[in-house]
Amino acid sequence: MRPKTCVVTGSSNGIGRGIAERFGEEGCNVVVNYRSSKEAAEEAVETVEASGGSAIAVQADVTDIEQVEQMREAAHEAFGQVDVLVNNAGINQDVLFKEMSHEEWDVVLDVHLDGAFHCTQVFYDDLVDAEQGRLINISSIVGKGGNFGQANYATAKAGIFGFTRTLALELAREGTTANCVAPGFISTRMVEELPEKVKERIRNDTPLGRLGTVKEVAEVVAFLASDRSSFITGEIIDINGGKDL
Numbered sequence: 293m294r295p296k297t298c299v300v301t302g303s304s305n306g307i308g309r310g311i312a313e314r315f316g317e318e319g320c321n322v323v324v325n326y327r328s329s330k331e332a333a334e335e336a337v338e339t340v341e342a343s344g345g346s347a348i349a350v351q352a353d354v355t356d357i358e359q360v361e362q363m364r365e366a367a368h369e370a371f372g373q374v375d376v377l378v379n380n381a382g383i384n385q386d387v388l389f390k391e392m393s394h395e396e397w398d399v400v401l402d403v404h405l406d407g408a409f410h411c412t413q414v415f416y417d418d419l420v421d422a423e424q425g426r427l428i429n430i431s432s433i434v435g436k437g438g439n440f441g442q443a444n445y446a447t448a449k450a451g452i453f454g455f456t457r458t459l460a461l462e463l464a465r466e467g468t469t470a471n472c473v474a475p476g477f478i479s480t481r482m483v484e485e486l487p488e489k490v491k492e493r494i495r496n497d498t499p500l501g502r503l504g505t506v507k508e509v510a511e512v513v514a515f516l517a518s519d520r521s522s523f524i525t526g527e528i529i530d531i532n533g534g535k536d537l
């Protein structure tokens with residue numbers, strides 16, 4: 293059987309890299325997308341290949357549709373049609389709403405929402421043509437519950453819920469599913485940079501008593517990308533150690 297080809301945006305580091313590496317373990321072809329971390333992306337390619345997959349690193353800023361179109365060309369040239377798109381690229385610019393500039397608002401919405409829009413538009417026909425096409429969006433617990441200093445990020449992540457559910461409806465007749473995961477606080481740069489006091493509070497508020505790991509998110513994404521999830525669509529899967537209980 294032809295290996296699946298998976299595009300993971302923002303996958304030189306963090307959760308995206310964990311997902312790319314997990315796809316490698318399944319023998320997939322992986323497009324490791326990065327914006328500026330070329331070296332880290334090339335390391336991710338090596339890890340994917342060492343675990344039995346194939347991979348290429350492709351530079352593209354997801355806020356620029358022309359760069360995303362070039363990424364599609366590179367993916368097609370290396371592997372042919374794409375089966376799985378994971379919209380993972382993300383940033384945060386945390387500041388209390390009263391002090392938030394329009395630029396801080398725009399830049400976060402641009403990466404999460406315009407980025408998901410561009411990538412999904414560009415890879416839409418691939419997902420439709422794939423035998424078991426999969427769109428997987430990475431949202432966040434913050435999209436559900438909000439968070440101090442994250443009005444921009446919470447709005448973007450809540451937008452991803454509506455985007456996912458609508459795409460699930462529009463893609464369903466094509467046999468393609470669209471789901472999203474909503475991780476709680478996961479041990480990556482985005483969370484490790486928080487003050488120790490804040491991390492301690494997160495651990496205390498989480499029934500399982502710790503931060504999540506990249507592997508724990510990647511495992512769920514690998515399931516959603518696989519044929520094993522064929523009757524699941526439009527879902528938001530929480531991966532949060534019970535934090536919103």
Ligand code: NAD
Pocket residue numbers: 301302303304305306307308325326327328329352353354355379380381382383403407430431432433474475476477478479480481482483
């Ligand atoms: P991270 O900063 O390690 O990874 C984000 C990646 O996205 C980086 O590699 C970055 O370069 C890339 N990126 C940013 N802007 C981009 C652009 N314009 N074009 C292409 N790539 C771009 O952070 P992470 O924690 O691994 O986050 C990954 C995803 O998971 C994000 O969408 C984030 O919002 C989400 N998330 C993270 C957590 C967490 O606790 N870490 C929780 C919930 C959701």
